[in-house]
Amino acid sequence: MPGREGDTKVGKMIIAEFSIIPIGTKTTAVGKYVQAALKELEKQSSIRAKPEAMGTIIEAENLGDIFKAVEKAHNSLFGLGIKRVVTEIKIDDRRDKEATIESKTQALQ
Amino acid sequence: MPGREGDTKVGKMIIAEFSIIPIGTKTTAVGKYVQAALKELEKQSSIRAKPEAMGTIIEAENLGDIFKAVEKAHNSLFGLGIKRVVTEIKIDDRRDKEATIESKTQALQ
Amino acid sequence: MPGREGDTKVGKMIIAEFSIIPIGTKTTAVGKYVQAALKELEKQSSIRAKPEAMGTIIEAENLGDIFKAVEKAHNSLFGLGIKRVVTEIKIDDRRDKEATIESKTQALQ
């Protein structure tokens, strides 16, 4: 994310989790679809995306950037021939303290 | 939703579920916050919102309308003094068949 | 649920939401699998199950009864030839006030 590191002020970040399931895939191996969605997320310079075992963690400065990125990721599966997609987004928006993916994870260790 | 009833063609609908939790509320009774979010959803003419016990079901013609409505609902809680909000959206987007809140529920009965 | 109706004291109820997605189904029409899971939930006398558009609402007196019912519902899909299942449970456990599916929904209307 441009200007994040080395800045004195980072600003509040919204942390979200995104997951996507294609339905009607014949096979249980849906990795190529999840990767396509992830690739779309990673193209968006306004967010930071970190893949995890059960979903992708997204960090962004505002909700609009998250939704714009998720919409592109979600729609990318229809371009691959999928006819039904279940997408989930969980947003943790804290306005009284700065938080990043790292600070939230470290706070638990 | 304008033009939905009485039309011969309804078009594909996306069904989603929205839920919101305010964090740091002193009390366990968060109904007034959930109601404020719901009121914002109901103001949006581009979606249909139906409250349930564990979330609100949303029906809309496209994802952008859902995200626009959810963003307003989510942000409304900060206007009420809440400093941290966890919002979840689950989207079931099926492009090969028309579906509504009613058709999906009836199919299970 | 034994002793629920007609009693003067109902006791605290836990409200939960259950949803299930079979992966690798060839078709986008997964209703028969969702119905099989729902049928298992409805067999369990220790919980009450109410199907909605995006999931099934469960009401029970304790968490163990919910997990026992969900495990049976989840496993029923493997008996139908499904090889991968994604199941979600969201539990709202409030110990300072009685709540039912109806009271939670009515509070929002």
Add this chain to the structure above:
Amino acid sequence: MPGREGDTKVGKMIIAEFSIIPIGTKTTAVGKYVQAALKELEKQSSIRAKPEAMGTIIEAENLGDIFKAVEKAHNSLFGLGIKRVVTEIKIDDRRDKEATIESKTQALQ
């Protein structure tokens, strides 16, 4: 987890994600409650728990072990004076292939 490493047969693992939100905490800083739940998960020798920014990933051989661990984690918050807890579990149960937290994450990189 006993016997996991160095064995020739690991067996199928179920991957799940757990998250917990205490309601009515006065403060937005709920880390101490999340840590208490995590501590309970880590006490359970039948599962493996890995904290992430938006939830804890659990790996176990069967669903019963996951539910037993989650129930203890969920209940631990009431012991700390919390009166309402929202817990979520998402289970990815794949029976046709071995999967671990690491294999699922690596497949996306």
